Amino acid sequence: MINPVIDIGEVVKRFESGGRTVTAIDRMSLRVEAGRITGLVGPDAAGKTTLMRLITGLLKPDAGTVRVLGFDSRRQAQDIQAAVGYMPQRFGLYEDLTVAENLDLYADLQGLSRAERKDRFAQLMDFTGLGPFRGRQAGRLSGGMKQKLGLACTLVGRPRLLLLDEPSVGVDPVSRRELWAIVHALVEEGVSVLWSTAYLDEAERCDDVLLVSEGKLLDAGPPAKFSDRLQSRTFAFAVGNTDTRTVLDGVRRFPQIIDAVIKGADVRLLLDRPADAARLGDLARALDLKEDALRPVAAGFEDAFIALLKERETTSAVPDAAPRYGGKPDSIPLPAVANGAPVIRVEGLVRQFGTFKAVDGIDFQVAQGEIFGLLGPNGAGKSTTFKMLCGLLPPTDGKALVLEIDLRRAAAKARGRIGYMAQKFSLYGNMTVSQNFRFFASIYGLAGKVRERAIEHEMEEFGLGPFADVNAADLPLGYKQRLALACAIMHQPGVLFLDEPTSGVDPLVRREFWHRINTMAVAGVTIMVTTHFMEEAEYCNRIGVIYRGRLIASGSPDRLKADHRGSERPDPTLEDVFVDLIESYDREHAL
Amino acid sequence: MRLRGLIRKETFQIVRDPSSILIGFVLPVVLLLLFGYGVSLDAKHVPVALVIENPTAETSSFAASLAGSEYFAPQAVPHRPAAERALAEGRVQAIVVLSSNFTRQLPSADGAPIQLIVNGTDANTARIISGYVDGAWQNWLEHTALDAGRALAPPVIVEQRVWFNPEVSSRNFLVPGLMAIIMTLIGTLLTALVVAREWERGTLEALMVTPVRIGEFLLGKLIPYFVLGMGGMAASTVMAVWVFGVPFRGTFLVLLLVSSLFMLAALGMGLLISTVTKNQFAAGQVAIIVAFLPAFMLSGFLFDIASMPTVVWGITHIVPARYFVSSLQTLFLAGNIWSVVATDMAALAMMAVFFLGLTRRKTRKSLE
Amino acid sequence: MWNRIRALIIKEFHAVWRDKKSRFVLIVPPLIQLLIFGYAASFDVNHLATVIFNEDDGLPARELVARFEGAPAFEVIGHISREAEIAQVIDPRRARLLIHIGPTFSRDIRINPPAKVQLIVDGRESNTSLIVLGYAGRIVADFNSEWAKSHGEPLPPAHLVVRSWFNPNLESRWFFIPGLVALLTLVVTIVVTALSVAREREVGTFEQLLVTPLRPLEILVGKATPALVIGVAEGTLIVIVGILWFAIPFRGDVGLLYAGLVVYVLAVIGVGLMISSICRTQQQAILGAFLFIMPAVILSGFATPIANMPEAIQHLTLVNPMRYFLVIVRGIFLEGLSTELVFRQLWPMAAIALVNLAGAAVMFRHRLS
Structure with a gap:
């Protein structure tokens, strides 16, 4: 086998966009070794997809060379394409075609003979577990199954090099693990894999990592190389009785702390440089902790990523989220419910589509000021539950009450007390930031001076001032997310619904986002959120796991983890818990 | 084998996608029925107000000749103002007035005037009506002459022959032309939408990184839609001839040849549009503007090309449907007239080569 | 609200x-x-390609042809001299109207009226043919009344006076x-x-x-x-x-x-x-x-x-x-x-x-x- 399988030298790629030239890949050089899984890691818009397309020969470099399996991408694109398997981010499955027909198409295109085909298909079906769904149309598969089918289609021709562009986006943890297992098996067979991802925990599973940002290669090497650099920079302390969120809020103000996150009952810190005993003592004192409270913990790839990015971006940074309701919690319009009554009450909720029960008898309650997270694989019923709560869909049976009101039947005014942020960016893309603000403010009944003041406030707080006259569609992703949140909370709702608010957003933006949500919860806003990022579930007070339309577990993240502590896994992550729950549910209900 | 795979895939998609079925089957049938049964340029039983100010034997014989024609539904109206009101209100399309001294003036040297007032708003219908009245008047003259025992001998009489379509039925003229519209819908609009959808949904990106060649990819699109379009053509021909009774005087082989060439040109246009626009919305708009509307307006399907202003007439030469409509009308009504059909075929072949060639050049295995 | x-x-x-x-x-x-x-x-007809097949060189025939040549609706694009050529100009749509005046036209009009003029129209576009026939009929009718007047022959006892409201030129x-x-x-x-x-x-x-x-x-x-x-x-x-x-x-x-x-x-x-x-x-x-x-x-x-x-x-x-x-x-x-x-x-x-x-x-x- 040719080694390296991919050799990129001084590649430059520019695009014309709206009259400006954007340099997507800026004099990048890298190599990918044969027989390994190489992770291509970087924040959104770092140039990962462009790089993938350059490697496949779908794009030609403006300068430099791309050699893949010894072929030059400029002159021998056809040879490259015959030898590699490429799974684009949105793998174009033909949704009207069945699983078997999709596979057949790719087998025809790859020139697989009838005889070979039978064995190969059986093998792939076995591999992906799609066997029982051969006759189902691809459009009606779940997100995870679609990705597996996409992978199967790319594997039909037994490629020597496999290029996967964010294969795990929108895929639940169980399917994600299955994808990894498939890819590992392939590597055993001698296939080389380039796997692009924004999930940092995935980077850790790769043999090598290429870290890219803004079209440049920041660093490369095995994941351990990255975390080793952070020796003596990561620590944790137990929070104890105080509210974790308040603590977190305080911790973030220290300049020597680059990053702080909640990890179960602990707060985990990343320092700007290695700390010796003396420095650590100072910090502990400054944090009002006992001298020995700060325990060293192992650094992960995510720490390395955050550290690298923060070091690069100290100037261009995100304005620190000034806590909105911060100083004066009494300024929030507290929801009008009797003390102690739940803000959200779901009882025996059922939603049926034809004969299919999308939601099958769910009960839970959310108290005021709580952050409640709904977790579940795609198609489990999260969004359906969410829609019923927001009054977008009538329940077939049961109750979904917010502030003891059924939002479907309630007077329109009641809806003014909730805020809602949809899964995908859903503001008016061809209106400017300030036009969007003005529109939503008026819809929520703000007018005149009050409106202008509210808009001004949001602009300032979310750092959107410089973008006031930019079309919302042209904002960078992180800013879009901010604008969406700002529009959802402009009218100071007492209850906030967030549907996968951080999908597709890089870790830096995600942290900032959660920080804002925290401060709001501290101030008494009730927040309900869906997510499939397990680490985000850690930020919630309580989570509920939904699977096949049922709530199969709920409780605080710590309690769930405690429940699943076992001898072979003394310290399970939430992802372990999640996978455990789903697997045992499947076992129980297999019959 | 790659090609076969692509064709099979495309076929499944056509059968399973509601919008293909809508454009490929429903719309053609609706159009055929509307044009076959609904729409007609032939006015019959036109409501006409007949004002006879002074009834006599002569006036009633004229009235009878009007009533006897299938073209008119005369209504007796007592006086002119009432008739004029009826015309203004749209209850009648025309007024025929025989004035009070009609009978008295008949024998005079100048003869008696028969006044005809038509509503000119719909100029075409107005012209047709006045032609009909003209005919009725001539008939009446002959009859009165015969009744009087003498032959009517105007200096010149017209002997008219309408070749190819002796009953002058607009259905015989509209239905063959309509096939060009239907083929444009399938060949250009549907194809443009479907290929643009592949760009939009990202299915092409995965397809391109396989050993498939551009030529194979394009053929994989062309062949299924070609078959679909020719199927539509066959169905339309069957309906035209056996349901609507339009004569077919050419040979089917020639029809097949011309339709194939047109279909290739239409498909080439559809593929080109989708390759350039790469999104369904724009592809749909562009296909309607550059293919569908010209096929409707500038092809000679409904409006006579020769009477258009020179500039517009010039533009019609780059509309493929123009050549197809001309061949269709000829093949159906006149027969295999090679001087027409061969010219049209040459033009269509050139267009097919142009559009397909351009598409081939514009489609690359690249995202740039 | x-x-x-x-x-x-x-x-x-x-x-x-x-x-x-x-x-x-x-x-x-x-x-x-x-x-x-x-x-x-537009359903209007103008400059319709017309071919004349005139077998009679008498004055009346030429007068009638001149009337067609003068009408804006028609454009005479040529003359033919043999019957066989009719199909050759009509079939390929070179001409949409053919006016055939027989060899005895001038004699018939004087001695043995009515003289016949034959109009052959391409019916492939039915609407146009209807309108053409209407126009041609009016031209012949006008010719007739002029002829009758100038030759002192009786006019038909009644004639049509057409007026079109709202759109006089249609x-x-x-x-x-x-x-x-x-x-x-x-x-x-x-x-x-x-x-x-x-x-x-x-x-x-x-x-x-x-x-x-x-x-x-x-x-x-x-x-x-x-x-x-x-x-x-x-x-x-x-x-x-x-x-x-x-x-x-x-x-x-x-x-x-x-x-x-x-x-x-x-x-x-x-x-x-x-x-x-x-x-x-x-x-x-x-x-x-x-x-x-x-x-x-x-x-x-x-x-x-x-x-x-x-x-x-x-x-x-x-x-x-x-x-x-x-x-x-x-x-x-x-x-x-x-x-x-x-x-x-x-x-x-x-x-x-x-x-x-x-x-x-x-x-x-x-x-x-």
Whole structure:
């Protein structure tokens, strides 16, 4: 086998966009070794997809060379394409075609003979577990199954090099693990894999990592190389009785702390440089902790990523989220419910589509000021539950009450007390930031001076001032997310619904986002959120796991983890818990 | 084998996608029925107000000749103002007035005037009506002459022959032309939408990184839609001839040849549009503007090309449907007239080569 | 409430106007259609390619030929001298009309009337052939009466005096351009409304709207008002271009025209919103609009008179708002239609508008639940 399988030298790629030239890949050089899984890691818009397309020969470099399996991408694109398997981010499955027909198409295109085909298909079906769904149309598969089918289609021709562009986006943890297992098996067979991802925990599973940002290669090497650099920079302390969120809020103000996150009952810190005993003592004192409270913990790839990015971006940074309701919690319009009554009450909720029960008898309650997270694989019923709560869909049976009101039947005014942020960016893309603000403010009944003041406030707080006259569609992703949140909370709702608010957003933006949500919860806003990022579930007070339309577990993240502590896994992550729950549910209900 | 795979895939998609079925089957049938049964340029039983100010034997014989024609539904109206009101209100399309001294003036040297007032708003219908009245008047003259025992001998009489379509039925003229519209819908609009959808949904990106060649990819699109379009053509021909009774005087082989060439040109246009626009919305708009509307307006399907202003007439030469409509009308009504059909075929072949060639050049295995 | 609706309306204008694609849809297709229809849509016949086959060199024959040569409807492109050549000029469509004057014409007209003139017309375009025969018949009739007068022969006892009201020269353009006001307003209004909800559904903003305090009715009003303004503006533009550029006479009352236009646009908006509430994507909306527009135009009397349709289909056209508005707009342009007559067309259209809008409101509510 040719080694390296991919050799990129001084590649430059520019695009014309709206009259400006954007340099997507800026004099990048890298190599990918044969027989390994190489992770291509970087924040959104770092140039990962462009790089993938350059490697496949779908794009030609403006300068430099791309050699893949010894072929030059400029002159021998056809040879490259015959030898590699490429799974684009949105793998174009033909949704009207069945699983078997999709596979057949790719087998025809790859020139697989009838005889070979039978064995190969059986093998792939076995591999992906799609066997029982051969006759189902691809459009009606779940997100995870679609990705597996996409992978199967790319594997039909037994490629020597496999290029996967964010294969795990929108895929639940169980399917994600299955994808990894498939890819590992392939590597055993001698296939080389380039796997692009924004999930940092995935980077850790790769043999090598290429870290890219803004079209440049920041660093490369095995994941351990990255975390080793952070020796003596990561620590944790137990929070104890105080509210974790308040603590977190305080911790973030220290300049020597680059990053702080909640990890179960602990707060985990990343320092700007290695700390010796003396420095650590100072910090502990400054944090009002006992001298020995700060325990060293192992650094992960995510720490390395955050550290690298923060070091690069100290100037261009995100304005620190000034806590909105911060100083004066009494300024929030507290929801009008009797003390102690739940803000959200779901009882025996059922939603049926034809004969299919999308939601099958769910009960839970959310108290005021709580952050409640709904977790579940795609198609489990999260969004359906969410829609019923927001009054977008009538329940077939049961109750979904917010502030003891059924939002479907309630007077329109009641809806003014909730805020809602949809899964995908859903503001008016061809209106400017300030036009969007003005529109939503008026819809929520703000007018005149009050409106202008509210808009001004949001602009300032979310750092959107410089973008006031930019079309919302042209904002960078992180800013879009901010604008969406700002529009959802402009009218100071007492209850906030967030549907996968951080999908597709890089870790830096995600942290900032959660920080804002925290401060709001501290101030008494009730927040309900869906997510499939397990680490985000850690930020919630309580989570509920939904699977096949049922709530199969709920409780605080710590309690769930405690429940699943076992001898072979003394310290399970939430992802372990999640996978455990789903697997045992499947076992129980297999019959 | 790659090609076969692509064709099979495309076929499944056509059968399973509601919008293909809508454009490929429903719309053609609706159009055929509307044009076959609904729409007609032939006015019959036109409501006409007949004002006879002074009834006599002569006036009633004229009235009878009007009533006897299938073209008119005369209504007796007592006086002119009432008739004029009826015309203004749209209850009648025309007024025929025989004035009070009609009978008295008949024998005079100048003869008696028969006044005809038509509503000119719909100029075409107005012209047709006045032609009909003209005919009725001539008939009446002959009859009165015969009744009087003498032959009517105007200096010149017209002997008219309408070749190819002796009953002058607009259905015989509209239905063959309509096939060009239907083929444009399938060949250009549907194809443009479907290929643009592949760009939009990202299915092409995965397809391109396989050993498939551009030529194979394009053929994989062309062949299924070609078959679909020719199927539509066959169905339309069957309906035209056996349901609507339009004569077919050419040979089917020639029809097949011309339709194939047109279909290739239409498909080439559809593929080109989708390759350039790469999104369904724009592809749909562009296909309607550059293919569908010209096929409707500038092809000679409904409006006579020769009477258009020179500039517009010039533009019609780059509309493929123009050549197809001309061949269709000829093949159906006149027969295999090679001087027409061969010219049209040459033009269509050139267009097919142009559009397909351009598409081939514009489609690359690249995202740039 | 009014504040919210106002915000919605402003937003809707932003959405239509700031988006390049929708701006394009509003401006370019109507303009192209106006030009194509304005110049191409015509049933008039002029400069019809004509060939003369004159076997008689007598004066009367030459006089008759001269009359055809002088008529603007015909353009004599050649002469033939043998019978066999007839098919050679008619078949390949080189000539659409052939005038055959036999060798005995001049003798017959004097000695043995009537003399015959044979007209051979290409029937492949039936409408043109009908009109050609009409024109030719008039030319021959004129020739006859002149001949009779100058030769002291008796004229036929009665003759036709034709007058055409409202459009004395029977120009097709006067018929089609006012019709375009109805057609283009229909197309633009349907496209704007059908796309508006589908677009929001596709982008996801529709759900965002539904969780705000907005009521379905407010959303409906917010969607309908901008479409009304756009539709009326489009209609106005065509009216102005029709009067100034194509010089179509305008004889009626502007106020009445606008009364009709507003009711018409409302009826169309109802249909557009119904399409919109059914469709999930913009592509479906475009197809839905197309599927409505085609039959609506064909069955409106825009190009072919409703009176020529079979009775069952004539009944069907009664639910087509365009049918009524065509009468109003053509009537007001050319006939100066009276208030009473406008009203007769207006009330069925208003009923249709009411039903459509109510239907849209019901479907809207239904689709939300």
